[in-house]
Amino acid sequence: MTDTALEAAALGKRFGRLRRSAGWALRDCSFTLPAGRVCAVVGPNGAGKSTLLALAAGLMAPTEGVLAVLGGPAGEARARVGFVAQDKPLYPQLTVAETLRMGGDLNPGRWDARAAEAIVAGGDLDPKARIRSLSGGQRTRVALALALGKRPELLLLDEPMADLDPLARHELMGVLMSQAAQHGTTIVMSSHVVAELEDSCDHLLLIGGGRVRLAGEIDELLETHTRVSTTADTDLTPHTVVESRTTGRQLTALIRPAAPLPADWRTGTPTLEELVLSYLRNPGATTPATAVKSRQESVA
Amino acid sequence: MTALTPPAAGPAHLTRWLIRLHRPALLLWTAVVVAVSGVLLWLRGPLADASAAAWKAYDACRTATCGYDQAAIIHYKDVYAYTTYAVLAAPFLVAAWAGAALTGREMETGTARLAWTQSTSPLRWFASRLALPAAVVTAGTGLLVLLHHLAWSAGKGRIGTLKSWYDLPTFYANGPVVVALALAGLVGGALAGLLRRGSLPALVAGLGFTGLLWYAVQLVMPHLWTTSTSVVALKRFAPTGGGLGVDEGIVTATGAHVSNLTCGNSENDECLAFYDRFDAVGWYRDYHPASHYWPLQLIATGLVLALTALLTLLAFRLLHRETGARRRSS
Numbered sequence: 001m002t003d004t005a006l007e008a009a010a011l012g013k014r015f016g017r018l019r020r021s022a023g024w025a026l027r028d029c030s031f032t033l034p035a036g037r038v039c040a041v042v043g044p045n046g047a048g049k050s051t052l053l054a055l056a057a058g059l060m061a062p063t064e065g066v067l068a069v070l071g072g073p074a075g076e077a078r079a080r081v082g083f084v085a086q087d088k089p090l091y092p093q094l095t096v097a098e099t100l101r102m103g104g105d106l107n108p109g110r111w112d113a114r115a116a117e118a119i120v121a122g123g124d125l126d127p128k129a130r131i132r133s134l135s136g137g138q139r140t141r142v143a144l145a146l147a148l149g150k151r152p153e154l155l156l157l158d159e160p161m162a163d164l165d166p167l168a169r170h171e172l173m174g175v176l177m178s179q180a181a182q183h184g185t186t187i188v189m190s191s192h193v194v195a196e197l198e199d200s201c202d203h204l205l206l207i208g209g210g211r212v213r214l215a216g217e218i219d220e221l222l223e224t225h226t227r228v229s230t231t232a233d234t235d236l237t238p239h240t241v242v243e244s245r246t247t248g249r250q251l252t253a254l255i256r257p258a259a260p261l262p263a264d265w266r267t268g269t270p271t272l273e274e275l276v277l278s279y280l281r282n283p284g285a286t287t288p289a290t291a292v293k294s295r296q297e298s299v300a
Numbered sequence: 301m302t303a304l305t306p307p308a309a310g311p312a313h314l315t316r317w318l319i320r321l322h323r324p325a326l327l328l329w330t331a332v333v334v335a336v337s338g339v340l341l342w343l344r345g346p347l348a349d350a351s352a353a354a355w356k357a358y359d360a361c362r363t364a365t366c367g368y369d370q371a372a373i374i375h376y377k378d379v380y381a382y383t384t385y386a387v388l389a390a391p392f393l394v395a396a397w398a399g400a401a402l403t404g405r406e407m408e409t410g411t412a413r414l415a416w417t418q419s420t421s422p423l424r425w426f427a428s429r430l431a432l433p434a435a436v437v438t439a440g441t442g443l444l445v446l447l448h449h450l451a452w453s454a455g456k457g458r459i460g461t462l463k464s465w466y467d468l469p470t471f472y473a474n475g476p477v478v479v480a481l482a483l484a485g486l487v488g489g490a491l492a493g494l495l496r497r498g499s500l501p502a503l504v505a506g507l508g509f510t511g512l513l514w515y516a517v518q519l520v521m522p523h524l525w526t527t528s529t530s531v532v533a534l535k536r537f538a539p540t541g542g543g544l545g546v547d548e549g550i551v552t553a554t555g556a557h558v559s560n561l562t563c564g565n566s567e568n569d570e571c572l573a574f575y576d577r578f579d580a581v582g583w584y585r586d587y588h589p590a591s592h593y594w595p596l597q598l599i600a601t602g603l604v605l606a607l608t609a610l611l612t613l614l615a616f617r618l619l620h621r622e623t624g625a626r627r628r629s630s
Contacts, residue, residue, distance in 0.1 A: 106418035
């Protein structure tokens with residue numbers, strides 16, 4: 001097992017090559033995701049999250065740059081990567097049991113039928129039920145069972161919990177976390193709801209406007225940022241300012257301190273949501289290079 | 301459900317699931333092939349015999365009122381026409397299915413992406429999508445063409461209204477060009493499905509492609525083999541040489557051929573002026589005699605198969621570029 005799950009260098013993907021107004025869904029993305037992490041890919045709708053996951057799953061080729069997956073080119077690690085697309089595509093004419101059998105047939109040598117069946121059984125699904133008769137949440141469960149059944153080293157989930165009820169969401173998140181803990185599976189899941197991921201993820205990849213705005217261990221990111229309140233006329237240099245707001249004579253800012261802060265500033269640790277929102281509200285804020293580059297020891 | 305599948309590494313069973321996913325289409329195709337084959341055998345045996353007997357009675361008839369089984373003659377003719385068109389419909393049936401169901405629907409609903417994120421690469425997935433259907437289509441269409449040829453041959457020299465070998469529907473339904481066209485339809489439809497990302501547009505594109513290809517084949521087919529030429533004196537006003545006509549016109553005093561398809565057998569002022577202008581001394585007709593049947597069929601088949609191979613290559617390259625698979629992984 002390699003110690004790097006994902007490594008992107010100047011990764012870019014453009015759609016609609018023929019049009020002059022062709023849009024870049026991703027541009028200049030460079031980041032490293034160590035293996036064994038549970039990584040949240042966060043960003044507003046249309047930020048490029050799905051594109052990044054599809055690139056990692058080997059479903060499309062990057063327009064520029066490189067994306068290494070489990071130490072090799074994306075697409076070559078296919079057997080070791082699980083992927084659940086946002087709309088949870090499944091063959092509607094198959095039954096639940098057939099869908100899982102297909103997973104076994106298409107992933108020879110990797111398939112863990114018991115694990116897959118356990119996930120399906122957790123939702124009280126009739127194995128003989130056709131996929132077309134299932135609800136959105138039930139389909140999500142089958143899609144997750146299919147992805148987990150191949151015992152992936154890297155699991156890519158695009159908005160996995162969107163159509164699950166809170167109970168199923170909690171249960172399946174538990175299944176995912178125990179999978180990560182037991183097998184050292186790296187999990188990458190996207191969401192535009194930060195709160196959904198805060199408790200379970202230890203790594204963050206914040207994407208905005210097709211670029212990586214923030215990447216790194218969540219704890220580390222929170223530590224290196226400080227929420228400060230001081231008087232309006234304070235000069236914030238030499239610290240890096242992510243966001244600052246003046247209300248009357250009060251200045252509140254989210255900064256990356258470059259030096260010890262003066263004692264008369266009121267400081268606090270931001271929440272993950274505050275951090276994410278500050279970066280998204282301020283597209284001009286520089287991305288901390290250290291956080292992007294920092295390589296962590298592998299868990300696996 | 302089995303409690304535990306032993307994790308035996310081996311080839312992924314893509315074909316097994318292709319059959320499972322397209323079972324209704326496979327059953328329908330089998331039913332169509334069996335039904336049309338049955339009718340063709342019936343046509344070849346009892347219907348052809350009945351019609352031949354009726355023709356024999358008709359030919360032997362020397363009086364104004366003698367009985368012969370006219371219904372049998374008409375019956376043979378009708379069933380022959382229906383089965384001919386059934387055989388000719390095969391390429392369109394295949395193209396529509398390939399575009400709509402084989403790739404179009406999978407691209408549209410995202411199940412192609414589901415398949416590509418199992419342990420097999422998109423290229424292998426596509427190869428499995430083409431291989432078995434190509435075999436099934438070749439077998440089915442080939443059988444129909446063979447039986448059609450036999451049914452047609454059964455009437456040769458016995459049935460007065462038998463279509464000539466160069467009657468276009470008969471020409472195509474009797475030979476391997478239709479099999480090649482069905483394969484081209486399969487690949488064309490599958491490629492359209494990859495490109496159009498929707499089952500309905502891909503269905504239409506698959507049908508349109510097959511229609512246009514057939515039209516193109518029809519345009520070039522007469523020129524795929526050197527024609528025979530028959531020349532007669534002008535006064536006879538009827539160029540001889542039965543077969544697939546390609547060109548006809550007048551022979552001038554210097555021996556040159558001037559093509560004119562409209563003044564074939566007419567003495568109107570315009571045509572007479574035309575003969576005078578070129579100093580016509582005879583007629584010529586470029587045509588394919590029956591002996592050219594196989595060369596024409598085989599060269600046209602070869603051309604369509606070459607185009608099909610090219611399209612297959614194109615589809616693989618397209619998928620390869622799009623999904624960025626570096627090579628065909630195991």
